[in-house]
Amino acid sequence: MRPLPRPTALSRPFWDGCLDGRLLVQRCSSCARCFFIPSVFCPHCLDTDYEWVESSGRGHVVTYTVVWRPPTPAFDPPYVVAVVQLEEGYEMFTNIVGAEPDADLIGAAVQVRFHRESEEIALPFFELAPATGLRP
Amino acid sequence: MRSRQAVIVGAFNTRQARRLDGETSDTVTSAAIRGALGDAGLDVADVTGVNVLPGLDYQNGSRKFGYAMGIPYFWAGRAMPGAASVLEAATAIEAGVTDVVVLAAGEAGIHQDAASTAPWTRPSNEFIECWGLMTPAEFALSAKEYMHRFSVDPAKVAHVAAVIRNNGARNPEAVYYGRGPFSAEDILASRMVADPYHLLDCATTAEGGSALVLTTAERARDLPGVAVAVLGGGSESWGPSYTHPPTYERVGMLGRDAADRAFARAGIAREDVDVFELYDNFSWEIIRYFEAFRYCGVGEGPDFVAGGAIEVTGRYPVVTDGGTMSHSHTGESQRIQRVVQAVRQLRGSSAANQLPDPRVALVAALGDVVLLGRQDSR
Ligand SMILES: [Zn+2]
Numbered sequence: 001m002r003p004l005p006r007p008t009a010l011s012r013p014f015w016d017g018c019l020d021g022r023l024l025v026q027r028c029s030s031c032a033r034c035f036f037i038p039s040v041f042c043p044h045c046l047d048t049d050y051e052w053v054e055s056s057g058r059g060h061v062v063t064y065t066v067v068w069r070p071p072t073p074a075f076d077p078p079y080v081v082a083v084v085q086l087e088e089g090y091e092m093f094t095n096i097v098g099a100e101p102d103a104d105l106i107g108a109a110v111q112v113r114f115h116r117e118s119e120e121i122a123l124p125f126f127e128l129a130p131a132t133g134l135r136p
Numbered sequence: 137m138r139s140r141q142a143v144i145v146g147a148f149n150t151r152q153a154r155r156l157d158g159e160t161s162d163t164v165t166s167a168a169i170r171g172a173l174g175d176a177g178l179d180v181a182d183v184t185g186v187n188v189l190p191g192l193d194y195q196n197g198s199r200k201f202g203y204a205m206g207i208p209y210f211w212a213g214r215a216m217p218g219a220a221s222v223l224e225a226a227t228a229i230e231a232g233v234t235d236v237v238v239l240a241a242g243e244a245g246i247h248q249d250a251a252s253t254a255p256w257t258r259p260s261n262e263f264i265e266c267w268g269l270m271t272p273a274e275f276a277l278s279a280k281e282y283m284h285r286f287s288v289d290p291a292k293v294a295h296v297a298a299v300i301r302n303n304g305a306r307n308p309e310a311v312y313y314g315r316g317p318f319s320a321e322d323i324l325a326s327r328m329v330a331d332p333y334h335l336l337d338c339a340t341t342a343e344g345g346s347a348l349v350l351t352t353a354e355r356a357r358d359l360p361g362v363a364v365a366v367l368g369g370g371s372e373s374w375g376p377s378y379t380h381p382p383t384y385e386r387v388g389m390l391g392r393d394a395a396d397r398a399f400a401r402a403g404i405a406r407e408d409v410d411v412f413e414l415y416d417n418f419s420w421e422i423i424r425y426f427e428a429f430r431y432c433g434v435g436e437g438p439d440f441v442a443g444g445a446i447e448v449t450g451r452y453p454v455v456t457d458g459g460t461m462s463h464s465h466t467g468e469s470q471r472i473q474r475v476v477q478a479v480r481q482l483r484g485s486s487a488a489n490q491l492p493d494p495r496v497a498l499v500a501a502l503g504d505v506v507l508l509g510r511q512d513s514r
Binding site (some may be wrong): 002003004006007008048063064073075081083089104117 | 252253260262264265266267268269270272273276277278280281284327328329330331332333335379380381383384385449
């Protein structure tokens with residue numbers, strides 16, 4: 001089984017949101033920009049006031065790679081490691097599920113799909129958004 | 137010349153091999169230090185500063201080795217091994233902070249689990265590990281994006297790996313000596329690791345140690361070997377590794393400002409460089425360096441490196457010992473190997489692929505750049 005995150009006090013709201021089927025992100029109370037991974041201050045303006053808000057869970061693939069030689073036998077290749085940029089402007093690592101290994105995914109519209117991995121953890125995978133095609 | 141000019145007076149690699157049975161990170165690292173001091177004609181008692189990374193002991197390696205070497209009080213460098221630690225040590229020497237510095241790293245006996253990739257390639261933080269990321273996937277992300285953006289023929293990237301592996305095939309000190317020659321087609325025919333990287337686009341893994349000794353040009357005048365001056369350098373980071381997405385937008389120009397500063401400090405031009413000892417952890421990175429360092433325009437790198445340009449007979453020879461792809465890759469000390477090979481080229485003592493009378497070498501790893509020049513050339 002793949003290694004699962006061990007939430008910290010800082011990241012707990014994110015992982016609790018995933019269990020709820022909600023992709024949460026920190027939004028700076030000062031400049032209103034969203035940021036990820038969890039941080040105690042806004043990387044855009046350094047303000048320490050933020051709130052957790054729900055992302056649309058929609059975005060596009062900035063880049064990706066199809067992994068054929070996994071780091072450990074816990075992973076079942078081939079699988080797609082991607083960088084997705086969410087509509088709120090922040091980026092995150094994820095796996096794209098349900099895509100053909102030879103598909104060209106750069107720029108593809110995707111949406112979050114949670115998968116329950118354990119009692120405590122659901123992971124935010126992404127899948128191709130239906131019938132939207134490539135973003136302009 | 138500066139009043140205190142930092143120079144490299146010792147450079148040494150231990151034997152490198154897939155496995156060095158009976159060795160540990162500490163034994164290969166200490167052997168490398170002995171070798172480099174011997175090459176310099178100096179003794180442990182002469183050493184006033186260290187930056188040593190045995191195995192993966194990032195926290196305490198320098199202090200552990202400084203103490204173990206019996207130096208009562210020592211300057212301890214903190215930069216990563218290779219171009220970065222050379223620049224840091226040279227800066228300290230030129231500022232009068234310390235006089236004789238040993239830089240070393242080595243690894244043996246750590247990568248034992250054949251079912252998994254090397255331990256230093258497997259990040260463990262909570263937003264990375266669950267996605268099956270490891271070093272080749274991390275570096276594949278920017279390469280994939282670049283190749284998509286500029287519609288790059290994969291054979292042009294594979295050509296880089298073929299050139300470097302063929303350098304190593306001719307080097308009797310390389311772990312993969314005699315393995316070759318390779319064509320771009322051979323690289324593309326190897327199994328895929330993390331698209332666009334095939335097995336032969338990637339670094340290998342091996343064991344061994346490497347070390348350098350730096351001091352002042354004044355001190356070097358009394359030493360037997362040819363000194364190599366640190367002409368200039370620069371150092372850039374973009375963020376913690378395996379934490380934030382390394383998109384092309386984010387990492388593509390890593391090292392550009394470092395190179396600009398290195399050339400400005402050295403007072404030389406791009407075209408004055410005779411040999412390019414670049415960190416070849418993945419094939420496309422070599423193309424990235426030439427673009428980031430302004431040797432060609434962005435998107436022009438695949439054509440820049442084509443043909444014979446980066447072969448040892450070309451105008452821009454790269455990685456002349458075979459690098460991480462063929463010579464050796466130990467986790468960290470391979471970045472010191474780039475400096476060792478540059479020094480040996482400039483001294484005319486390369487084990488293979490010796491260039492005719494090179495005077496200036498560019499050494500780079502990720503965002504760290506140093507320019508080295510044979511002392512008699514200044
Ligand atoms: Zn802010």
